[in-house]
Amino acid sequence: MLARAAEKLELAVSELSIEDGLIRGRDNRSVSYGELIAGDAIRLELADDVAVKAVDTYTIVGQSVRESIFRPRRPANLSMCIDMRVPGMLHGRVVRPPYAGVDAGDFVGTSLIAVDESSVRDIPGLVSVVRIGDFIGVVAEREENAVKAAANSRSRGNRRRTCRT
Numbered sequence: 001m002l003a004r005a006a007e008k009l010e011l012a013v014s015e016l017s018i019e020d021g022l023i024r025g026r027d028n029r030s031v032s033y034g035e036l037i038a039g040d041a042i043r044l045e046l047a048d049d050v051a052v053k054a055v056d057t058y059t060i061v062g063q064s065v066r067e068s069i070f071r072p073r074r075p076a077n078l079s080m081c082i083d084m085r086v087p088g089m090l091h092g093r094v095v096r097p098p099y100a101g102v103d104a105g106d107f108v109g110t111s112l113i114a115v116d117e118s119s120v121r122d123i124p125g126l127v128s129v130v131r132i133g134d135f136i137g138v139v140a141e142r143e144e145n146a147v148k149a150a151a152n153s154r155s156r157g158n159r160r161r162t163c164r165t
Contacts (some may be wrong), residue, residue: 004036020059090127091143093150095136110134120149 005023006013008031015026022030055062112134120126125141126149138149 001033001036005031008036090139090141091146092130092137092139093146095138095150095153112136120152123149123152 002013002016002023005011005016009016009023009025009029011025011027017024019030022032023036024030110133112131115129115131115136117129120129120138123140123145125145126138127141128139129149130137130139136153138146138153140146140149
């Protein structure tokens with residue numbers, strides 16, 4: 001890698017050093033290992049006669065870690081998208097009725113006979129049961145109610161089946 005860097009930077013190998021994952025020349029130009037291999041398929045043999053780096057040249061190993069690197073990188077007043085709530089927000093879950101045996105073929109998407117919505121009718125805040133082909137989803141005002149509605153679903157039958165949702 002040093003020979004490649006010397007060629008790329010037009011410097012002698014003796015004028016190069018390795019710092020912070022870069023090969024640097026005395027003139028402060030640098031090149032990364034990624035730039036040096038740039039899409040080549042390289043098979044490197046390990047050499048047994050290479051000197052081990054002297055411990056006193058370590059800049060990271062053996063050093064204390066600053067606490068600040070563990071602090072969040074975003075201001076505390078920002079929310080993640082999964083934590084956001086907006087007025088009138090609804091929550092949904094997908095119900096996945098299992099296919100008995102084979103789950104691929106022309107019947108996929110057309111084999112659901114019926115959906116029994118009475119199995120979730122008593123869940124508070126249930127807004128809708130959505131059916132498109134074999135896709136079944138439940139929509140509720142609160143996330144825990146959508147989870148409960150999806151968990152209450154049961155399916156039975158074979159390739160042609162009825163799903164309790």
